[in-house]
Amino acid sequence: MQAWFHQKSGVLATMHRKEQAIAPILKHHLGIEVVVPLGLNTDEFGTFTRDIKRPGDQLNAAQLKAEKALALTGLTLAFASEGSFGPHPSLPLLISDHEIVLMRDRDQGIEVIGQALSTTTNYGHQYVTTLEAALAFAQKIGFSDHGLVAMSDAEQIQSSQIFKGVTRESELVEIVTWLLKKFGQAYLETDMRAMHNPTRMKVIAEATQNLIHNLSQRCPQCGCPGYTAVEHKTGLPCALCGFPTDLKLASTHRCQKCDFSQLMYFPNGQEFADPAQCLYCNP
Numbered sequence: 001m002q003a004w005f006h007q008k009s010g011v012l013a014t015m016h017r018k019e020q021a022i023a024p025i026l027k028h029h030l031g032i033e034v035v036v037p038l039g040l041n042t043d044e045f046g047t048f049t050r051d052i053k054r055p056g057d058q059l060n061a062a063q064l065k066a067e068k069a070l071a072l073t074g075l076t077l078a079f080a081s082e083g084s085f086g087p088h089p090s091l092p093l094l095i096s097d098h099e100i101v102l103m104r105d106r107d108q109g110i111e112v113i114g115q116a117l118s119t120t121t122n123y124g125h126q127y128v129t130t131l132e133a134a135l136a137f138a139q140k141i142g143f144s145d146h147g148l149v150a151m152s153d154a155e156q157i158q159s160s161q162i163f164k165g166v167t168r169e170s171e172l173v174e175i176v177t178w179l180l181k182k183f184g185q186a187y188l189e190t191d192m193r194a195m196h197n198p199t200r201m202k203v204i205a206e207a208t209q210n211l212i213h214n215l216s217q218r219c220p221q222c223g224c225p226g227y228t229a230v231e232h233k234t235g236l237p238c239a240l241c242g243f244p245t246d247l248k249l250a251s252t253h254r255c256q257k258c259d260f261s262q263l264m265y266f267p268n269g270q271e272f273a274d275p276a277q278c279l280y281c282n283p
């Protein structure tokens with residue numbers, strides 16, 4: 001697969017040092033030299049601290065970043081990543097980090113996405129009214145390897161003074177002491193920007209590995225990378241009673257370049273579902 005991208009330069013739309021997680025993987029597997037553009041402000045596509053709202057969804061934000069990086073550099077290959085934090089889609093009591101890493105190749109006219117969903121995240125926030133509580137929260141979220149954001153009030157972002165990228169204890173003590181004195185409270189949250197969050201950086205690397213995996217799937221007709229499933233059909237029969245379950249029965253793979261497509265049965269390699277997944281056997 002190296003031949004498709006070897007020694008090409010690809011621009012990575014980041015100002016949060018995501019190249020640390022992404023670039024070595026792209027170089028190793030695809031031979032791509034990653035460049036990071038100067039003067040790219042990805043914050044205009046939304047920030048985690050909500051002072052700037054994120055337009056559209058996660059994928060859309062990554063697409064906008066990639067487009068901006070292509071326009072800025074004149075290159076034809078771009079990468080962008082976008083994270084989202086919240087309840088796990090199937091285990092809602094757990095907080096998860098969902099990362100996507102997108103590749104847009106203008107020469108080939110293709111866009112391929114890698115994803116990772118991890119419950120390993122320090123994502124969290126808390127109001128505090130004492131310095132001790134602030135320090136306890138800091139310790140819980142892995143400060144100071146992981147950064148913090150501090151403000152007076154999360155509900156009134158406009159009037160709140162926001163301190164981002166706090167990574168020194170002396171700085172944290174000074175800011176929290178000042179906020180407590182002035183407002184009687186402080187709101188702390190984890191800084192989720194990649195360069196202040198090594199835990200998140202690892203999940204971004206996982207999503208990049210998934211992108212490599214998806215690129216390695218080639219169109220049987222033209223060989224184009226990124227021949228991945230675009231649609232799924234549920235209804236895998238239960239191993240015990242044959243009742244159709246919500247598990248995947250078939251997936252449609254489609255080539256973005258030549259439009260060749262195939263319906264493939266049993267995408268998870270199993271012809272029957274575990275009866276534990278069956279609404280009839282295990283209601």
Ligand SMILES: [Zn+2]
Binds near residue numbers: 222223224256257260
């Ligand atoms: Zn094809």
Ligand SMILES: [Zn+2]
Binds near residue numbers: 239279
């Ligand atoms: Zn059954």
